[in-house]
Amino acid sequence: MTTAPQSEPHFTDEAVVARVLSGDTAAFEAIVRRWQSPLVNLAWRFCRDRARAEEMAQEAFLRAWRNLAQFRGDSAFSTWLFALAANLYRTELRRIPATMLSLDEIAEPPDPVIAGAALDQSARDESLRRAVLALPPKYRDAILLSYFHEQDVPSAARTLRLPEGTVKVRLFRGRELLRSKFSRPRSGINAAPGSVLPAATHPTEAQTP
């Protein structure tokens, strides 16, 4: 997801940035083509609305173009671009939330014991994705960015501009919240919360910088 799917082999991002900064506005199109899919998909994860995702991604590209001079090349261009985009998307979500549902209002997964049917995997997945959006923002962001970066915590931490330890803790707690929502014991099932969790350490945010 975070790799450039439409890369242009002749120009690196840094070279294109240099051209844009020297006045070649049209050169910015190479950056848009290269990074449109990751930025639209990141926005999609934050809002789950295609039209809004494209609007937010467009605004992210515009903001990148305006602030291109601030890119100093200390990190990869993609790191800078994702951090800028994620920051914008989070601000947009504070302004207009993606969902008005609370975590408790997310549809429960069907009860297979009562219904006697297999779980509808796609419906459950969609419920899960929407449940992520209903999490408190700091847990939501950690989960969204972690999975966007294919569970690469250091990349997610760079995008969120947070220490890795903090992201790990938020990721853990966010997952715990999701499990507590989707693991509620139903009638006839005495499922202890967290009983299906794999062995995992319980990091605390206080221990992280």
Next chain:
Amino acid sequence: MKTNPIDPRLNEADLNAALAPDNDAIVPSSGFVSSVMMAVHGEASAPAPIAFPWKRALPGLIAAAILAAYLSVSLVAFLRSGGVRHILFSSMGWPAILAPLFRHATDALWLTVSLAVCLASLLFCRRLITSG
């Protein structure tokens, strides 16, 4: 790790499958790039925003700072002199509070002049902005 289909509880595999990038991706619409570039070109061709005329505003800002300092010093002097106590415990009520403000005609005159200068500077700034 395969999810148990009769286990309603969420496990790691469920979560990973639901949130994996490959399972939750959309393709940007065909006009997305042109839309972004149109917006970029629009911004590039737009005139640069007018910078605030700090040089021209400097005398006014200095005058305002001096006035603020003068008023602060006057207020402190007034409070130290016990003027507030005099006003609050005066039997004459609110007219007595307002009376010191208009005791001297020259003060009122300066007040009027300062307001007129503020208005003039505001109109001048507006004219500068609208004339480009």
